[in-house]
Amino acid sequence: MIARQAVPLAIAIGAGLLMAVSYFLRPLGWMSESASEIFNVVSAIAFVLGAGSLLKANLSTISRRDRGWGYAAVTLGAFLVTLVVGMGKMGVNPSPSSPQAAWSGDQQTAETPFGWIYEFVLSPLSATMFALLAFFVASAAFRAFRAKNAGAAVLLVTAFVVLLGRTYAGVVLTDWMPGWASGLRLENLSNYLMGVFGSAGNRAILIGIALGVAATSLRILLGLDRSWLSREGGG
């Protein structure tokens, strides 16, 4: 039990302090470099863990015949096909610079099965999913965006200014305004809202987040917060 808590805690505290201290003490830079390299390797291993987790979750959904198990089967099929095609470097020719080395050519081109999957399956599907947002946003805007109180009314007006100011509509509607009132042109008003009100709000949020992160990090580095270790480890 001690090892299960003490070892990860020591690694976290040691690595965290090292990264923090080496930022100020340059001679320790090589140690933080090594820590960064280790982290990058661990990050790469996380992809393997992610794949394992995806397999486990979808296989259990299929075996239990849970609701939507067909989607899990499609996910699993797509995953396995892409994995086999990519890892097996199927259809990859030798590169012109190393003609004697099999599979040394470029795998990213649409001429290879792996590149084809990216170009003609993944890419259009991703774009389609993202594009569907426009339809659902339009429907939600019609049904839910109501000026029910003063705050909602301000939000509504701001949305109009930004929506119109970010297109040529802003220019068409307010370009007639004289020079002294140019700040009220929709495109300028939109920039003003984003640059002043948006920026002020975002800076306040950022500063708040930074203070919160600093406080939480300090608690972890000092070993006071152990909630990340296990459910029982909360300190």
Added chain:
Amino acid sequence: MSVLGRLERLDRRWIFLAMFLVVSGPILYMGLTGKLFPEKVTATTQSVFDAVEAVPPGERVLFAFDFDPASAGELQPMATQLLRHCAARKLRVVCIALWPLGNNLAEDTITEVIHADFPQMRDGVDYVNLGFQAGQEQLMTLLTTNFRKGFPVDQRGRDTADLEILEGVRSVTDFPLLIDVGAGFPGSKEWVQYVVTGSGGKLRMVAGTTGVSTPQLIPYYPHQLAGILAGMKGAAEYESLVNAKIGGTPPPRYLEAQRRMGPQLFGHLLLVALIVLGNVIHFTRKARAAA
């Protein structure tokens, strides 16, 4: 049933159809006629253009492709123009990706711009794609102390120590300019926090980002971020600037952002109309209930 009642119970498929028509109409019209809306360049976009112009020819720039095909509709036109601008300025471009699929987009952009219009640029000398590397913010931190440890080999498997374009590069701050086209995490915000802020002003950075991510980056402009391309409008403005600088009649692939402003305009107008209509129904219903 009254008109109000019918509108209140409007099947959302009619709204979907309306959105489809207002988006597809301008796409077809602008595609067939080649007509575009003129762009008024905003300060954030002009700053990006000026930052690229300020880098002397022959210098290296680091270009991070931190997005994937989902947001390519909005970000690819700006990535294309940024790379084209760098190539036209005879800058040497080092491409990297912190998103797994960013690597493919970097390859596509290189093919579309460099292989097509700048065939004199040599791979490994004038440009290189170092590919994707895992590690997110930790990788960024590593690049500030040892760039080659972060990217030991390039996309073609060549040792980065042997690449002429990376001669003398020890840290990311050896690049005078960092260009990041990013759609989220890790992206422009993390580059600012982990790399640019710690460089003591040595490294300038410009960012191209989606419309929804822009408000998160504006607090960093103009100090940590020298310029921002804000969504499709920023891309269209920048495209018009680069096309004007390079001159001639640009091929359709260099007009993508300006062409997409048409559907965006009518899509936004429909949204405004729907919001107004929704509120009219709401307040009419409320007034009738009170009466």
